[in-house]
Amino acid sequence: xxxxxxxxxxLFIIPALAFYLIFWVQPVLMSFFYGLTDxxxxxxxxxxxxxxxxTLIKQGTLFSSLKNTIIYAIFVVAWGNIQALxxxxxxNMKLHARGFFRTIVYLPPLFSTIVAAFLWxxxxxxxxxxxxxxxxxxxxxxxxxxxxxxxxxxxxxAFVETxxxxxxxxxxxxxxxxxxxxxxxxxxxxxxxTAWQTTRLVKIxxxxxxxxxxVMLGLINGFKSFDYVFALTGGGPGDSSSTxxxxxxxxxxxxxxxxKSEAMAACAFVFILLISICALSILKRKEIxx
Amino acid sequence: xxxxxxxxxxxxxxxxxxxxxEIVITILVLAFFLIFLxxxxxxxxxxxxxxxxxxxxxxxxxxxxLDSYSAAWGKMNYFRSLRNSVLVTxxxxxxxxxxxxxxxxxxxxxxGKLSNFFQVFFLAGMIVSxxxxxxxxxxxxNKLHMSNTFAAPIAMYVTAAIPFSIFLYTNxxxxxxPYALEEAAxxxxxxxxxxxxxxxxxxxxxxxxxxxxxxxxxIWNDFFFSMLFxxxxxxxTLPLTMLNFIGDMExxxxxxxxxxxxxxxxxxxxxxxxxxxxxxxxxxxxGAVKG
Numbered sequence: 001x002x003x004x005x006x007x008x009x010x011l012f013i014i015p016a017l018a019f020y021l022i023f024w025v026q027p028v029l030m031s032f033f034y035g036l037t038d039x040x041x042x043x044x045x046x047x048x049x050x051x052x053x054x055t056l057i058k059q060g061t062l063f064s065s066l067k068n069t070i071i072y073a074i075f076v077v078a079w080g081n082i083q084a085l086x087x088x089x090x091x092n093m094k095l096h097a098r099g100f101f102r103t104i105v106y107l108p109p110l111f112s113t114i115v116a117a118f119l120w121x122x123x124x125x126x127x128x129x130x131x132x133x134x135x136x137x138x139x140x141x142x143x144x145x146x147x148x149x150x151x152x153x154x155x156x157x158a159f160v161e162t163x164x165x166x167x168x169x170x171x172x173x174x175x176x177x178x179x180x181x182x183x184x185x186x187x188x189x190x191x192x193x194t195a196w197q198t199t200r201l202v203k204i205x206x207x208x209x210x211x212x213x214x215v216m217l218g219l220i221n222g223f224k225s226f227d228y229v230f231a232l233t234g235g236g237p238g239d240s241s242s243t244x245x246x247x248x249x250x251x252x253x254x255x256x257x258x259x260k261s262e263a264m265a266a267c268a269f270v271f272i273l274l275i276s277i278c279a280l281s282i283l284k285r286k287e288i289x290x
Numbered sequence: 291x292x293x294x295x296x297x298x299x300x301x302x303x304x305x306x307x308x309x310x311x312e313i314v315i316t317i318l319v320l321a322f323f324l325i326f327l328x329x330x331x332x333x334x335x336x337x338x339x340x341x342x343x344x345x346x347x348x349x350x351x352x353x354x355x356l357d358s359y360s361a362a363w364g365k366m367n368y369f370r371s372l373r374n375s376v377l378v379t380x381x382x383x384x385x386x387x388x389x390x391x392x393x394x395x396x397x398x399x400x401x402g403k404l405s406n407f408f409q410v411f412f413l414a415g416m417i418v419s420x421x422x423x424x425x426x427x428x429x430x431x432n433k434l435h436m437s438n439t440f441a442a443p444i445a446m447y448v449t450a451a452i453p454f455s456i457f458l459y460t461n462x463x464x465x466x467x468p469y470a471l472e473e474a475a476x477x478x479x480x481x482x483x484x485x486x487x488x489x490x491x492x493x494x495x496x497x498x499x500x501x502x503x504x505x506x507x508x509i510w511n512d513f514f515f516s517m518l519f520x521x522x523x524x525x526x527t528l529p530l531t532m533l534n535f536i537g538d539m540e541x542x543x544x545x546x547x548x549x550x551x552x553x554x555x556x557x558x559x560x561x562x563x564x565x566x567x568x569x570x571x572x573x574x575x576x577g578a579v580k581g
Contacts, residue, residue, distance in 0.1 A: 022430065027430060095312065097316065106567075107330065113511060115555055133346045220416065245419055245421040248421050265422040
């Protein structure tokens with residue numbers, strides 16, 4: 001390629017690069033720096049080395065929000081994918097009004113996260129919420145307060161995430177299933193596969209790259225989870241549903257501990273980077289094996 | 291002759307059997323979706339209820355009044371918020387489309403080390419989440435005198451969407467747009483910009499649609515960046531006005547209005563979806579396969 005063309009092409013990258021460097025790369029580098037200081041938003045800040053990290057470890061905040069984030073992400077990936085795969089298989093069958101079902105399955109992702117959170121805060125509300133009302137209808141008392149109990153709050157929040165994002169995953173799975181050549185399915189039928197065998201031995205291996213995509217999507221959403229925690233529990237009760245992103249936000253905006261908050265962000269960054277690399281390499285290897 | 295009749299009758303039975311099976315499955319699926327969407331259905335019926343009705347929300351569709359809607363409409367300052375949302379989303383998506391397709395195209399055509407570097411460099415941005423560096427972002431926006439203007443959330447929306455959009459666009463060009471066409475146009479004397487806008491962009495329509503759907507819908511629905519950077523009430527976007535109702539979550543009597551607000555804020559995008567469903571599906575799928 002002639003050098004003039006190369007120069008023009010490099011010019012094409014400049015606008016995106018400018019946005020990216022100013023508003024994405026620079027803040028991240030700055031936050032690494034703030035993480036080493038005791039800045040609280042007012043006055044001067046001094047360099048305190050790794051003390052923020054020590055405090056985070058000593059207070060247990062780092063460990064507990066890391067644990068919560070991992071549980072959240074695992075639930076979102078596992079349940080989200082199972083739910084979406086089953087939905088996609090159902091919507092791939094011969095059904096009356098299949099088009100209608102395929103349309104409404106994408107309804108939840110259209111709601112904003114804050115609206116989804118409102119709908120589900122009604123479902124979970126103690127005494128007059130949907131779950132309580134259903135309990136009453138069945139003549140039972142003692143409906144669980146899922147968001148208000150520290151052992152269930154985190155998963156109750158994660159469930160809302162899977163409810164809202166399942167429609168998107170379903171559509172991606174559906175496209176994967178429709179891409180399986182029909183002669184392969186016919187061949188498996190002629191060979192005498194049962195429906196379950198066809199699913200396990202033919203369909204699932206043939207959509208393995210779709211599974212990779214959806215698992216990565218779930219992982220990324222899971223590790224960045226913030227909106228639902230923010231709107232549904234505020235990290236509570238206690239710190240039982242506080243994820244990494246929510247803890248970072250809370251430290252900065254509620255507690256005004258900017259230095260500590262950014263130290264936490266640095267940990268989160270390294271952690272997500274490592275997980276993404278691992279997950280991608282494992283899934284890629286699996287894809288080839290299948 | 292008799293065997294033929296028997297056979298066909300057998301076939302008829304089989305077909306009948308199949309139809310029944312299909313109906314049963316359809317009913318099961320319908321039941322599943324009723325449960326799956328029950329929060330939406332109950333909230334929808336709740337939004338039409340009389341304010342003084344204190345019975346269970348499970349008694350769906352007993353009333354029809356638009357009182358809650360008019361209350362929510364006023365509290366949200368609907369037209370103003372809608373206009374703000376449309377403006378922010380539209381500008382963000384347009385800027386995003388232009389700069390990320392230019393960069394994505396360049397990265398695909400550059401080849402060599404530089405191209406690889408940029409591809410990985412931009413992609414790495416996907417692991418960053420806005421919450422991680424809010425304080426620095428806030429300071430940078432202040433320094434650029436962008437705080438409390440729409441420029442702030444727009445710049446952040448564009449930037450946050452750049453990593454995925456460039457990645458998608460580069461892959462799309464690499465896997466399907468032949469270089470020969472561009473070469474021919476170049477020989478005919480067209481400038482690089484003209485080649486890009488007149489030849490490359492039309493060929494990459496699926497990738498552009500995919501960027502609009504996968505990035506535009508989250509921008510439309512986002513409240514975080516607007517919450518950080520817009521404080522004046524007349525600047526509020528639709529998702530941001532929803533935060534006004536957070537206090538009502540504690541108060542059982544206000545659910546009607548809250549539900550009405552939920553649907554008011556979702557109606558625009560549901561309308562868009564109902565007309566452009568085809569593009570939503572193809573955009574998501576292209577994004578997933580190439581991304």
